[in-house]
Amino acid sequence: xxxxxxxxxxxxxxxxxxxxxxxxxxxxxxxxxxxxxxxxxxxxxxxxxxxxxxxxxxxxxxxxxxxxxxxxxxxxxxxxxxxxxxxxxxxxxxxxxxxxxxxxxxxxxxxxxxxxxxxxxxxxxxxxxxxxxxxxxxxxxxxxxxxxxxxxxxxxxxxxxxxxxxxxxxxxxxxxxxxxxxxxxxxxx
Numbered sequence: 001x002x003x004x005x006x007x008x009x010x011x012x013x014x015x016x017x018x019x020x021x022x023x024x025x026x027x028x029x030x031x032x033x034x035x036x037x038x039x040x041x042x043x044x045x046x047x048x049x050x051x052x053x054x055x056x057x058x059x060x061x062x063x064x065x066x067x068x069x070x071x072x073x074x075x076x077x078x079x080x081x082x083x084x085x086x087x088x089x090x091x092x093x094x095x096x097x098x099x100x101x102x103x104x105x106x107x108x109x110x111x112x113x114x115x116x117x118x119x120x121x122x123x124x125x126x127x128x129x130x131x132x133x134x135x136x137x138x139x140x141x142x143x144x145x146x147x148x149x150x151x152x153x154x155x156x157x158x159x160x161x162x163x164x165x166x167x168x169x170x171x172x173x174x175x176x177x178x179x180x181x182x183x184x185x186x187x188x189x
Contacts, residue, residue, distance in 0.1 A: 066122025
């Protein structure tokens with residue numbers, strides 16, 4: 001019986017001796033690779049995806065503020081153009097459709113001027129809203145500044161393309177149409 005008890009005790013000692021020690025692994029403060037982000041070790045693709053999602057979100061914030069301001073500015077410009085052309089249209093005996101059409105055809109040249117201002121104000125208002133909601137602080141503290149800079153660059157690039165399209169395609173076409181329409185109205189008199 002003693003022998004059996006000793007063998008049981010020695011087995012326990014052997015098990016305890018072979019058991020791995022549990023040590024705490026120090027946690028890293030910031031994730032280094034994709035394995036830390038839970039991607040299964042597929043490189044930096046998930047982090048890039050997160051930067052893209054953050055960049056898209058920021059660009060949408062900036063564009064929403066700019067679009068709202070631009071819509072108000074275009075509506076006010078349309079009303080001003082209607083008032084400017086009202087006297088000319090009423091003297092010549094034209095209808096309301098001509099008034100609205102003439103006013104709409106003169107808008108692109110004025111919209112180009114105001115679009116730059118709306119883009120700048122939209123960017124400033126978007127950044128101020130991000131700062132007020134502490135999102136800008138989170139972006140900086142989680143080292144996502146490249147996504148912020150990329151979103152600002154993408155936003156500026158898209159707005160330049162819009163101005164390019166307005167200035168070189170839309171505005172000349174509407175100016176031609178406006179001149180032809182004005183000439184036909186003058187010929188009818």
